[in-house]
Amino acid sequence: MAQKPSIPKGTRDFGPAEMAGRNYIFDTIRSVFKKYGFNPLETPSMENLSTLLGKYGDEGDKLLFKILNSGDAFANVQPEMLGNSNALSLKVCEKGLRYDLTVPFARYVVQHQNELVFPFKRYQIQPVWRADRPQKGRYREFYQCDVDVIGSKSLINELELVQIVDEVFANFGINVCIKINNRKVLSGLSEIIGHPDKLIDITVAIDKIDKIGLDAVKAELRERGIDEAGINIIEPVLLLEGTSQEKIAKMKEILAASEVGMKGLEELEVLFGYISAAGIRQEVEIDLSLARGLNYYTGAIFEVKAKDFAIGSICGGGRYDDLTGIFGLPNMSGVGISFGADRIYDVLQGLDKFPKDAIRGTKVLFSNMGDNEVLYSLPIVAQLRAHGINSEIYPDNTKLKKQFDYATKKAIPYFAIVGEQEIESGVVNIKNLETGEQTQLKKDELAGFLS
Amino acid sequence: MAQKPSIPKGTRDFGPAEMAGRNYIFDTIRSVFKKYGFNPLETPSMENLSTLLGKYGDEGDKLLFKILNSGDAFANVQPEMLGNSNALSLKVCEKGLRYDLTVPFARYVVQHQNELVFPFKRYQIQPVWRADRPQKGRYREFYQCDVDVIGSKSLINELELVQIVDEVFANFGINVCIKINNRKVLSGLSEIIGHPDKLIDITVAIDKIDKIGLDAVKAELRERGIDEAGINIIEPVLLLEGTSQEKIAKMKEILAASEVGMKGLEELEVLFGYISAAGIRQEVEIDLSLARGLNYYTGAIFEVKAKDFAIGSICGGGRYDDLTGIFGLPNMSGVGISFGADRIYDVLQGLDKFPKDAIRGTKVLFSNMGDNEVLYSLPIVAQLRAHGINSEIYPDNTKLKKQFDYATKKAIPYFAIVGEQEIESGVVNIKNLETGEQTQLKKDELAGFLS
Numbered sequence: 001m002a003q004k005p006s007i008p009k010g011t012r013d014f015g016p017a018e019m020a021g022r023n024y025i026f027d028t029i030r031s032v033f034k035k036y037g038f039n040p041l042e043t044p045s046m047e048n049l050s051t052l053l054g055k056y057g058d059e060g061d062k063l064l065f066k067i068l069n070s071g072d073a074f075a076n077v078q079p080e081m082l083g084n085s086n087a088l089s090l091k092v093c094e095k096g097l098r099y100d101l102t103v104p105f106a107r108y109v110v111q112h113q114n115e116l117v118f119p120f121k122r123y124q125i126q127p128v129w130r131a132d133r134p135q136k137g138r139y140r141e142f143y144q145c146d147v148d149v150i151g152s153k154s155l156i157n158e159l160e161l162v163q164i165v166d167e168v169f170a171n172f173g174i175n176v177c178i179k180i181n182n183r184k185v186l187s188g189l190s191e192i193i194g195h196p197d198k199l200i201d202i203t204v205a206i207d208k209i210d211k212i213g214l215d216a217v218k219a220e221l222r223e224r225g226i227d228e229a230g231i232n233i234i235e236p237v238l239l240l241e242g243t244s245q246e247k248i249a250k251m252k253e254i255l256a257a258s259e260v261g262m263k264g265l266e267e268l269e270v271l272f273g274y275i276s277a278a279g280i281r282q283e284v285e286i287d288l289s290l291a292r293g294l295n296y297y298t299g300a301i302f303e304v305k306a307k308d309f310a311i312g313s314i315c316g317g318g319r320y321d322d323l324t325g326i327f328g329l330p331n332m333s334g335v336g337i338s339f340g341a342d343r344i345y346d347v348l349q350g351l352d353k354f355p356k357d358a359i360r361g362t363k364v365l366f367s368n369m370g371d372n373e374v375l376y377s378l379p380i381v382a383q384l385r386a387h388g389i390n391s392e393i394y395p396d397n398t399k400l401k402k403q404f405d406y407a408t409k410k411a412i413p414y415f416a417i418v419g420e421q422e423i424e425s426g427v428v429n430i431k432n433l434e435t436g437e438q439t440q441l442k443k444d445e446l447a448g449f450l451s
Numbered sequence: 452m453a454q455k456p457s458i459p460k461g462t463r464d465f466g467p468a469e470m471a472g473r474n475y476i477f478d479t480i481r482s483v484f485k486k487y488g489f490n491p492l493e494t495p496s497m498e499n500l501s502t503l504l505g506k507y508g509d510e511g512d513k514l515l516f517k518i519l520n521s522g523d524a525f526a527n528v529q530p531e532m533l534g535n536s537n538a539l540s541l542k543v544c545e546k547g548l549r550y551d552l553t554v555p556f557a558r559y560v561v562q563h564q565n566e567l568v569f570p571f572k573r574y575q576i577q578p579v580w581r582a583d584r585p586q587k588g589r590y591r592e593f594y595q596c597d598v599d600v601i602g603s604k605s606l607i608n609e610l611e612l613v614q615i616v617d618e619v620f621a622n623f624g625i626n627v628c629i630k631i632n633n634r635k636v637l638s639g640l641s642e643i644i645g646h647p648d649k650l651i652d653i654t655v656a657i658d659k660i661d662k663i664g665l666d667a668v669k670a671e672l673r674e675r676g677i678d679e680a681g682i683n684i685i686e687p688v689l690l691l692e693g694t695s696q697e698k699i700a701k702m703k704e705i706l707a708a709s710e711v712g713m714k715g716l717e718e719l720e721v722l723f724g725y726i727s728a729a730g731i732r733q734e735v736e737i738d739l740s741l742a743r744g745l746n747y748y749t750g751a752i753f754e755v756k757a758k759d760f761a762i763g764s765i766c767g768g769g770r771y772d773d774l775t776g777i778f779g780l781p782n783m784s785g786v787g788i789s790f791g792a793d794r795i796y797d798v799l800q801g802l803d804k805f806p807k808d809a810i811r812g813t814k815v816l817f818s819n820m821g822d823n824e825v826l827y828s829l830p831i832v833a834q835l836r837a838h839g840i841n842s843e844i845y846p847d848n849t850k851l852k853k854q855f856d857y858a859t860k861k862a863i864p865y866f867a868i869v870g871e872q873e874i875e876s877g878v879v880n881i882k883n884l885e886t887g888e889q890t891q892l893k894k895d896e897l898a899g900f901l902s
Contacts, residue, residue: 005558005778008497008546013559015566016490016573023491035836037813037843037861040470044462044592045496045548045578046516051456065497066519068544070582072536079530085523093519095459097496107456108464115466117860119846122467127496131521141495154846156825163833278829327456362488374607378729382614385486392488395570395605409568410488 010132010140018345020359025172025344026125026145032167033123033147036160041122043104045129046095053096055103055326063130065140066093097129101146102323102336109150110327118151137342148336150323155267158300158319159274161337165304165315166280168339173353175307176314178280179287182268183297183318185251186288188261189237192254193230202226202234203291209238210289238289244272247286267299283307296320302337306347314343361390364414364430364450365407368394373418380428380443387447407433414450461583461591469796471810476623476795477576477596483618484574484598487611492573494555496580497546504547506554506777514581516591517544548580552597553774553787560601561778569602588793599787601774606718609751609770610725612788616755616766617731619790624804626758627765629731630738633719634748634769636702637739639712640688643705644681653677653685654742660689661740689740695723698737718750734758747771753788757798765794812841814901815865815881816858819845824869831879831894838898858884865901 007013014022030040046067053061066089073092081088098104101124109120125145134140147164149157162178169176190199201224209217217238221231237254240247248265255261268286275284292301299319306314317337324332348354364384366377377393384391392412394403400417407415417429428446431438441449458464465473481491497518504512517540524543532539549555552575560571576596585591598615600608613629620627634654641650652675660668668689672682688705691698699716706712719737726735743752750770757765768788775783799805815835817828828844835842843863845854851868858866868880879897882889892900 005502005562006499007495007502007558007562008499011495011497013495013563014491014493015559015563016492019491019493022493034812035839035841037816037841039467039812040465040474041467042465042470042473044458044464045580046459046462046592048457048459051458063521065521067548068517068519068540070514070516074533074536074539077533079533082525082528082530085525088525089519097518107458108466111456111458112464112466117857119857121843129496141497149846152846154819154848156819156844156846159829160846167836273826274829277826278833361485361490365488368605368607375724375728378610378725382729385618388486390486390488392572393607395600395603395607395611397605406568406570410490 008140010134010138012139012141016361017359020361021345021348021354022143022341024354024358025341025348026143028171029145029168029339030123030125032164032171035167036121036164038121038123038147038149041105041108041124042126043098043101043108043124045097045127047098047104047107049090049094049096051107052099052103056099060099063132064099065097065129065131067095067097068092069094098126099130100128101126101144101338102148105146105148105150106323107327109332110324110329113329119149119157120151121147121149123147139342143341145339145341146336147338148334150332150334153333155271155274155300157335158271159278161302161317161335162271162275162280162284163278165302165337166282166284169304170281172344172348174309174344174347174351175282176304177283177285177307179285179290179303179305180268180271181287181290181301182264182299183291183301184260184264184267184299185255186264186291188255188258188264189234191258191261193226193233195226195230198225200295206234206238206289207291214238240288244268244284244286247288248272251288264299271300292316292318296323298322298333300335309347309350311343311346311350314340314347316340360411360413362392362410362412363390364392364416365403365410365412366391366393366416367400367403367418368397369400369419370397373420373423376423377416377418377428380446383444384447384450387451389447389450404433416446459591461585461589463590463592467812468810471812472796472799472805473594473792475805475809476792476799477594479622480596480619480790481574481576483615483622486618487572487615489572489574489598489600492556492559492575493577494549494552494559494575496548496578498549498555498558500541500545500547502558503550503554507550511550514583515550516548516580516582518546518548519543520545549577550581551579552577552595552789553599556597556599556601557774558778560783561775561780564780570600570608571602572598572600574598590793594792596790596792597787598789599785601783601785604784606722606725606751608786609722610729612753612768612786613722613726613731613735614729616753616788617733617735620755621732623795623799625760625795625798625802626733627755628734628736628758630736630741630754630756631719631722632738632741632752633715633750634742634752635711635715635718635750636706637715637742639706639709639715640685642709642712644677644684646677646681649676651746657685657689657740658742665689691739695719695735695737698739699723702739715750722751743767743769747774749773749784751786760798760801762794762797762801765791765798767791811862811864813843813861813863814841815843815867816854816861816863817842817844817867818851818854818869819848820851820870821848824871824874827874828867828869831897834895835898835901838902840898840901855884867897 127141127143129141190196190202205217205220251265297318298321301318303313304315319335321333381391415431427440429440578592578594580592637654641647641653656668656671748769749772752769754764755766770786772784832842866882878891880891
């Protein structure tokens, strides 16, 4: 009996059209990563649950996909265990699907620390899985695209990530704004307002300014126990205008009494010095409201927004000082950034920026009007392919109309007609399906014509 | 407390060196697939268990990795259910990891039949998972690399797969032998020996000839109930020598009385006619002992072996007539072939055929002797990258020895030394780390020198 086929909620098939766009995105990003000396890494889809658990908070633990042990998973399960679902799932599952690329990266670095060359520069483009409730734009399987360097505190690493972002989006033809902040500046700010204990509260609140606006942020700060004096210091920081130099100068006045705050500003100053020496095409600005939710950032924080298309951030990252400590290798500072492939896809499509050539498949389809015609066409097609021209012969000898339709639906721009007459004259009749124009060419002129 | 990090048995991390080789393999294969008009497809890692179960035999069902339902998976499990492990695992798991790319492809074709253009030509390069016992060369997660065309009975499709194999291995610089048989010929043979019911027995036995030799195959045929008269017909078929034409001519005598057998020979004849018209560089031969284990092939059967490296088959496939029937779309004939990426990797490495350029990462490392030197180097490095030259600056101002070591370990061929003197003279000192040769170049000569 036939089953009605479907796929699990929150997962997706990527057909030829989506794949062409996605491959264009990944190929572009990958080639820029390589240009900056980053090398690829792939880790297994499954990690031991002990590697994953406790790394993403209680909420994250619940969102892990767990894999049933193979063999007789329930052999040692006793009836009285049924009451405790969490404990039971750990008893019958030892492995889980990776939740992000950061924890597997940290695990890899610690496990292979003696073989690696530090600073270790890697990129990783692989799917991750989260048992989140599926909704528009949120999937249970999606690709992450991370680039990190670990084992170096130099701000040149931060610069390189900015350059990579700059070059990737220049290649895509997308105008972006690269926003930069420094976690130490936020720490300094919380010191200055007399609440070094409330750093997380402050960052969580001000991170929302783009979504909820200044007044709501102020209300939240109040709720989280910041007094009016503190809010009066924070407010002008969030509203700071001017060049990066001007912002830094102004902040130096505000944070003068905070050592960590001044250190953060000094880092920003050095980084912006590098940025101006290296030459960046896209807009780069200091955004002191930028905090990002993650608690493990300790230095620079990055976020990238598309300027001409309304969508959340399409890139984000920062510097962390102790990613690998949990696996037994402390004090390895690193910095990384992650590209949001799904959102970049939406931006490219929304702005019609996918380059036709990059996502085009076959360039020419040869007609099939019988065996003689096919035998005549085969060496011609072989020659075109030898010239790197993607070519097909329609495999079945059916009505030409059907063959035309195939070319049209596959967006193949040229249709090569080969019948008895063409064989006799040693030519091929080639029709441009976009303009309707038809040209008769000798066999050996074809590669030149189609190149 | 630090955990000692490890990964699940049978899975692998692919570090920079392996990834460079693997990407070279996938990129090469992918570019050939595209040249023949095949488009990419990706399906979700998880499929509904109902899609997967019953498609790979009882043995295969046991090797599926099942994913625990999210939320409270055990909510409805009663103590009395604990006795039946299989039933229980289905109650708490609705999804499984894909076991191959063929069933998801069939599911995709049926599910999207109204949007697709037929014949539908797709390739798919994705990992699959099997809960097999791990051993040398057998993994629980590995990539498959499949190319199929579905919705056409034309033998031009078979030709294209042969051409693809030919071109892929020519690009790799690996000499291969492409072995071809036809399932209908084997059906004819079982008819001729009076045992049409024993087609599976015969194919299972003769498929082993490479591994166990002729005598053991004959013994197995006897065990499986083939009499001496039958074996006397089969034996010379297995020993057949000569050109493809000669083999076909000889087989026509043997199978003259079998309609299906003669149809199979006719298909081989047409295919070899196409092959000689199209021009194939690699060795192609008819191998009548080739059966392949799978029961769903109905026409052509392919297998590819490396000629200069002892390893099992590195490619295999064939024509099937009813792949999609189980999902409700009968009579869709198709043909496909699968490339074994892990084995191809071993062959390329064993024969030292990985091209240095293709797997090379960074071309030049700039020294870091302080902030002034870095600020001088940044625009030079930016220019090199603009010329497509993979370049790095060592991020930290440490001993030159350490920077040299980094370049050596990363197999970076050039080291660019920039100190005070170089800045004063507006030059860069560039050292070829393979030859030891040192050259002083003006800033704008560098891109030309390194290209």
